[in-house]
Amino acid sequence: MTTPTMIGTHVDVDDLVVRFRRRTALCGVDLELGPGVHGLLGPNGAGKTTLMRVLATVARASSGSVTLLDRDVTRHTELRELRRRLGYLPQQFGYYPRFTVREFVEYFAWLKEMPADEVPTAVDRAIERVGLLDRADDRLKRLSGGMIRRVGIAQAIVNDPDVLLLDEPTAGLDPEQRVEFRDLLRTVGVDACVIVSTHLVEDVTVACTDVTVLDDGRAVFRGGPDELAAEAGEGTDGGDSPIERGYTALLRRVRAESR
């Protein structure tokens, strides 16, 4: 498959607000991302999944603008072309247990409108990249939770997306698999914009080029992992690693300021 190479901004979010009835999930979020692996951190309920769903074109913005690959996600006429270049692993990844790994990934290749002659190679490549080639003909119901998660990643990358959205991708992966997964992220992130939503801070430290921290629907930090670690001052407790301490200190400071 010839992947369109995107130069410049892949994701441009401007003053994004998302409301669900009376609750505001995202409040004035700005984000500008290019190629690379971008971490999205935040406590539960901070709005990470909502932001991922908006970027994945599942949820709609109440106000503000969201541009992916120079296309406005609110314009229906542009959605189809845009979605061909998206990859998405939702937090709750559903699957058809009777399908084999290969069948499932192939199914998504068809759903992503890949050219038929490129599908077999792309499917095998995606399965190989997540380390499941030896289980390609096993039915999904016979796989472990970690393997299922890797199948989810395979379907997300089968079309070599320009924007790859992974919501809690390392949940259920064992340490060795997480290391391999970070390598995969780095490879994909060379050309594509990869956004990884997680609350595993160490994933961000190792794999991400920059990180955005959300709290209570607002982006409260944007910078590199080192800069986040530097948020921890002398004598800060609440974490085993510098970045965890920085993350904890940041949230405490933001919450104190907002009171």
Added chain:
Amino acid sequence: MTRLLRIELRRSVALVLFVATAVGGTAMMFNDTEQWVGRWSGLAVYLRTALVVLVPIVLAAAAWQGGRERRRRMDELLSTVPRPRPQLVLVRWGVVSAGVVAGCVVVWLVCAAFVAPVATYSGGGWWWLTLVAVVAVAAAAAVGLTLGQVLPWRLAAPVIGVAGYAGIGLLSFAGDSGRMWLSPVLPSHVVGEILPASASALQAAWFAGLGVSALTLAGARKRKVVAAPAAMTLAIGAVIVVGPGDERWTEDAAAAEQVCTGDVVDVCATRQMGFLLDDFVAATGETVQRLSRVPGAPRRILVNANSEARWSASDPVRIGLERYVDWRGGLSMTDAWGYRLRDELATAVLPPTQGCADWPAPDRDLAVVSVVAQLWAGATGDAAGADAEVLARYQRFADRPEAAQARWMQRYYEAARNCDAAALPALKRDLA
């Protein structure tokens, strides 16, 4: 696309539905073979009858398939893909329909193997009836798929199946009105009747409209686009409902044409039941031979599907053989309830005396005359009500020369036809 269809065929309900339809449908058809063996139109009509069970199965299976996304929590992921939803819906409907239609084709082919070798009449517009059955099951697949997608209940599939069964029952068997034609089942068919192609076309349009409306609802981004096909379908439904009920059936003159064989006594069959003629002649040859020697006895016996065996002085004697068709298309000597063909024939070829005011049926002494006549016409001893003494008397009668038997029977025919009870003592005396 081909590969995707193959995956869905293997992994969806299509395979299970194919097996359920093929096995269930075949079992239903072979539960009542006398209704269709040897007749193409009988096969088409009974296949439509089998839809009373098959359509609810299709509805339930398709609803299960339609709810798969939600059950497997795939809806969010699927809402992010570029492939237009109508294509996805069409693929799902296509594989479910393929499963059920393939199952119906298997049922039809198995049954056709029991029709083709013996059938003597291929008219009657049976292909129209069969085509509507195919459209109906495909529409049921669309409706089930959509309901399964729309209704967010775990038990939606079985509930939809049961509701479908009840709905078809209400439409089909709740009296003679136009709404019976909204059902895929044909409850009021009589052998020898034909449904005009226009009525089948109307039904096909109704089911196609239902299917298109359902698929539009399942696949469209905006639900209001379903308004046009739904309005058209309702209009077709209204035309059907205000139209006639049973009166849509018309006589199939070609099926009622007679083919005959015989010499003095003609044995005839309608073209539709003609496949039984040779077996009937072989089974009843002795009685027919005897009749030919008796002046005043019937000269024409008409075999048809399901008329009550009856005597007629001027018309041919009629005998309905549908109950005696065996599962291979041959003639069985007894029906499912144990009635015997030769008893029925004997009843049909003798003048009825139940209406004669003073014919002494309860008088055992004189009733022996009627019993001997029935035994002569081929009835079994049980059916004629003969005890050992009467059987012995009949045996002596049967040992007489054929001409003597024929003369006695001629006198019996005259007496019975004229309700001449006064002739009975003399007839009884001559039996001694």
